Amino acid sequence: MQKADMVLFDTDIHNEIADQRQLLPFLPEIWHKQWMQAGTGIGMPFFSPVGVLRRDAITESGGTPGSDPSIIVKEHLDLYGFRYGLLNWGRAIEMSIHPDPDYANAIVSAHNDFMETECLTTDSRFRGSIVINHSDPAAAATEIDRMAGRHGFLQAIMCSASRMPFGQRFYHPIYEAAERNGIPIAIHPGTEGRGISGAPTPSGYPTRYMEWHNILPTNYMTHVNSLVCEGVFEKFPKLKFICIEGGISWIPHLMWRMDKNYKGLRASAPWLKGLPSEYIREHFYFTTQPIEEPDNKRHLEYLIEMGGLEDKIMYASDYPHWDFDNPQAVMRAFSPAIRGKIMGENALRLYKVGT
């Protein structure tokens, strides 16, 4: 199906626990009642007519898609020939927008322990993300220090919905911990407008799931812009971010607008030492899912050229979500010259793992 020497690295697989009770051994007893009765407690007013999870990924016993690692192995890693599959959790990511930071901290820690013990051990191709609660940056930093370096953990992950843009100093303890531990930070969309985050657009709430989903990347623009403008990468020069599941076609737009404004307004950001686009290219990675599919394939190539992004894009499947991207289809969207980079090499280099 692909060149024998092409490494396939899936940077976004959503695993799940099969049963709320599985988390109890890793969770302080004080939280057991709330976890069993309320779960994450984060509602979702926008209803997808096709569901959010792939129906064909429901387990034989009727369990949640992603909740049986052996199915991920057989129906995903084996089927497509992935060398690595990065497990990013599903619902646990949304704990950052829970109103109670103590509960959120306990739940993410329990998921991390469960990931180490019950998931990463099941197949040598699995890698994992440390899920953190960004609404309590000191606790998130402690969690990064606790988990980073344990076998198989490659990055920290947090949801992109938040009460403040990520460049603001409130979040800097997280970045200090990530840099100290030599791991990048991945952000993941889908929590916008939920929990304690604000309205998901500058003009309030969209009406339905499709409209809401269409503009999720605007929050990535918000965070990339903030992280660069606030000088985060002068303070933490080794820090890298991964924008998962936001596509790539908005990046040249943002780069040009930021560069143009910087030329006129740089007096307000004297800590920046170069163009905003240079910081973006240096410090951000982007995943393919959902990859843009223009009718004219050259348009995708133009975008990669415009953004200078061929070393910054990484394949992601989003398994087992409804908008899953088949790696063979994604591969064909890119020119043969850069397929290898996008399907695996860029991830191998970022995460410093061998082939």
Next chain:
Amino acid sequence: MQKADMVLFDTDIHNEIADQRQLLPFLPEIWHKQWMQAGTGIGMPFFSPVGVLRRDAITESGGTPGSDPSIIVKEHLDLYGFRYGLLNWGRAIEMSIHPDPDYANAIVSAHNDFMETECLTTDSRFRGSIVINHSDPAAAATEIDRMAGRHGFLQAIMCSASRMPFGQRFYHPIYEAAERNGIPIAIHPGTEGRGISGAPTPSGYPTRYMEWHNILPTNYMTHVNSLVCEGVFEKFPKLKFICIEGGISWIPHLMWRMDKNYKGLRASAPWLKGLPSEYIREHFYFTTQPIEEPDNKRHLEYLIEMGGLEDKIMYASDYPHWDFDNPQAVMRAFSPAIRGKIMGENALRLYKVGT
């Protein structure tokens, strides 16, 4: 400076009253005290280090740039050879985000009367926009009915900051009135995060002017997305919108993402009869300012090709704002084949005015 037969049409000039007292003859007495003491009353926490208005446009007597029509004529229309100049007001646009709709309605009406009497009469090249208060749609519709058809008024204009995305039914009386009167609706950014509008990003408030200004187009994505998804153009098939001052490079991104999602999620918008990108191309116009200036000029051409936008982009100067775009410079950014369209022909066709 340009081909003798090329018509230059400036679709965004910001005029201003020179003195608060000029508005009093057009304003009911009940509002005189508030207007004289508080003006629009809309604050601006984001401070531009270069100011917002061109210093070279300050009048000889030290007056606000844009407040003397004879200076706009001499230093802008005459200097660059514009055939038409569309006056869009400056501060009056922000009345839609004032908490008191009665006050806002009175202030925009007074500006419209002032525009007719004191501005449009000063030069035959001037055209005007009817400023409306979108937070009171019934009143906005009445104002459109009152002003449309009066000599020189080509469109309604309202700020893009709002409490709800513009597709929602709350706003439909405005669209009904615009369609009834055969005029398009222009939206203008710069009020995001101010007055009664919400936070200007999905993650709260940015920190400084540059960061805030960099992501203003995300609110245009919000509104374009909402107007299409809500089926506004099935309800009002002749309605056209102009997105002023938001650039163009985000449009292909939004089109692709909306089209891709529509294929999977169209069950939630059964009123749509075609791809979202088709509605965008049919019903939206975009102005150049600030035009993207990639190092590689071909990239701008690629974008226009990707979006199918050569008939939808109109030149705008943004005079007398700090980020004014010189028409000669903008013209050179486009290939000779489409310059004529962008510098004037597209506007002549949209606004149905003769050469």
